[in-house]
Structures are given as structure tokens and as C-alpha cells.
Amino acid sequence: MARTVSKTGALAYHRDYLTYLSQSLPVYRQVELFLYLRDSGGREGEFRAGFESAFPACVPFLPPFPDTTQFVGPEDTSLTWDNEPPDYDMSIGEDIPF
Numbered sequence: 782m783a784r785t786v787s788k789t790g791a792l793a794y795h796r797d798y799l800t801y802l803s804q805s806l807p808v809y810r811q812v813e814l815f816l817y818l819r820d821s822g823g824r825e826g827e828f829r830a831g832f833e834s835a836f837p838a839c840v841p842f843l844p845p846f847p848d849t850t851q852f853v854g855p856e857d858t859s860l861t862w863d864n865e866p867p868d869y870d871m872s873i874g875e876d877i878p879f
Contacts, residue, residue, distance in 0.1 A: 782814075787822030792831040799835035811839035 785793050792799060815832055819825045825846065833840050
């Protein structure tokens with residue numbers, strides 16, 4: 782399941798199978814499955830809605846979706862808002878900053 786989610790970003794399984802899993806797994810195992818899928822593929826934004834639909838009992842126990850509007854770490858001044866590198870004046874003999 783982790784491989785499918787990491788490749789497609791979705792729970793690409795038959796609805797009956799997902800219903801069977803949601804009825805068979807206790808809530809804490811559903812949360813463990815979510816965490817494993819999230820940590821294995823890094824595509825939480827793509828598969829989370831489908832997971833919550835397939836495993837509704839565990840939704841209150843899932844960690845909140847990360848706020849991607851905040852920057853992590855110290856302020857990075859090497860990039861502009863549109864992720865373009867700053868302009869360097871190559872006429873003064875500066876090395877290319879790599």
C-alpha cells in the first residue's frame with residue numbers, strides 16, 4: 782500500500798477492500814497505517830482525503846495537516862519569493878556561487 786501511495790498519491794484500491802480494512806483494523810492500527818503511508822511517500826496532501834474517507838473512525842486521531850504557508854528554520858535570504866536566485870554582478874569578477 783505504501784508503494785502505491787508513493788507512486789500515485791492515492792489509495793488506489795477497490796472500495797470493498799478499504800471497507801474491509803477499516804472494519805478489521807482497530808483505530809490505533811488505522812492511525813499507524815496513516816503514519817506509515819505518510820512517512821513512506823511524503824504525499825500526504827494527495828492521499829489524505831481518500832484515507833479519511835476510507836477510515837473515518839480514525840480521523841479525530843490523525844495528526845493535523847502541516848501548514849505549508851510557514852517557513853521552517855531561519856529566514857532564508859538567498860531566494861526571492863518566486864524562488865529565483867538573487868542577481869549577481871558577474872562583471873566585478875565574483876565567482877559563481879555554488
